[in-house]
Amino acid sequence: MTTTPEPAGGRKPRPTRHRGPVMLRGGEPDPRLQGTTTDARLLDRRGPTDWVHTDPWRVLRIQSEFVEGFGLLAELPRAVSVFGSARTPQDSPHYASGVAIGAALAEAGYAVITGGGPGAMEAANRGASEAGGLSVGLGIELPFEQELNEWVDVGIAFRYFFVRKTMFVKYAQAFVILPGGFGTLDELFEALTLVQTRKVTRFPVVLFGSEYWSGLVDWLRTTMVPAATIKDSDLDLFTVTDDVDEVVRIVQEAEKARQAGDNGGGMRAFPIDDAPSDA
Numbered sequence: 001m002t003t004t005p006e007p008a009g010g011r012k013p014r015p016t017r018h019r020g021p022v023m024l025r026g027g028e029p030d031p032r033l034q035g036t037t038t039d040a041r042l043l044d045r046r047g048p049t050d051w052v053h054t055d056p057w058r059v060l061r062i063q064s065e066f067v068e069g070f071g072l073l074a075e076l077p078r079a080v081s082v083f084g085s086a087r088t089p090q091d092s093p094h095y096a097s098g099v100a101i102g103a104a105l106a107e108a109g110y111a112v113i114t115g116g117g118p119g120a121m122e123a124a125n126r127g128a129s130e131a132g133g134l135s136v137g138l139g140i141e142l143p144f145e146q147e148l149n150e151w152v153d154v155g156i157a158f159r160y161f162f163v164r165k166t167m168f169v170k171y172a173q174a175f176v177i178l179p180g181g182f183g184t185l186d187e188l189f190e191a192l193t194l195v196q197t198r199k200v201t202r203f204p205v206v207l208f209g210s211e212y213w214s215g216l217v218d219w220l221r222t223t224m225v226p227a228a229t230i231k232d233s234d235l236d237l238f239t240v241t242d243d244v245d246e247v248v249r250i251v252q253e254a255e256k257a258r259q260a261g262d263n264g265g266g267m268r269a270f271p272i273d274d275a276p277s278d279a
Contacts, residue, residue, distance in 0.1 A: 079173065
C-alpha cells in the first residue's frame, strides 16, 4: 500500500491500494486481502471445495462445453446424425443396416455423427470410416464406463445431454433413426419438435426399419391425431423406410431444397398459413 502525495488544495493524503487494474483510496484495507496477492490466493489450495459443485460454477462448465463443441465441429463438412441403440449386437440386422447407412452417407460426401458409443452408433461410425468418410462421435458422461468406439475419427465427450443434443442438431443436415430405446426416442422427438415448431427447417427425419417403428407410427396416427394433440400433417415430418438408397436420396433432396431457398428460390419447409401444432 502506498500513500498519495498531498494535493495542492491541501487535502490530506489518502491510503491507496491496488487490486489488479482497480485502484482503491481511503478507508482501511480489507484485512482478508492485506498482505496477499491475487496470484497467491489463486494458488493457495486451502479452504472449502463446495464451490465447485455450485450452480454458478456449473454455468462455466456448461459454457466451456459449448465452446469446446463449437470449436471442434465448426468446420465439419456437411453431416448427418445417425442414432440407434447402444445395445444392438454386431450380429443383428440392425447393426448391418447401420454399417450400410454409414457407408452410403460417406460415399455421398457426408460426415456421419453418432453418439460415439457401441451398438448401432458403432455400426454407423464403422460404415463411414470403412468407406473413407469422416466418422464423428459425440459421447456422454454416464455412471458406467462407455468409451468412444474404435471407428470414431473425431470425438468429444460431454457432461450434459442438452449440450450434446445441440451439437447433434447444429452440425447435421438430417437425422437417421435406427431402432433404439429411450435415448433414441429422446433424440427422435427432440428433432420432430424442433421441425414442428420451426426451430429448424428443411430438416429430414428418417426412421429406418419399418417393422420396428410401425407400432409407434400407428399409435401416433390412431391415438394422437384423433386426440388433436398433433395434426395429421405432422406425420409428414418424418419418413419410414427400409431402403438405404432412399435415406441418401431424402438427405440430398432436402439439401437441394435448402440451397434453392437460400438462393432466393422461394422454397419453404411449410405452407405460410400452416401454423404448427402445440408441441
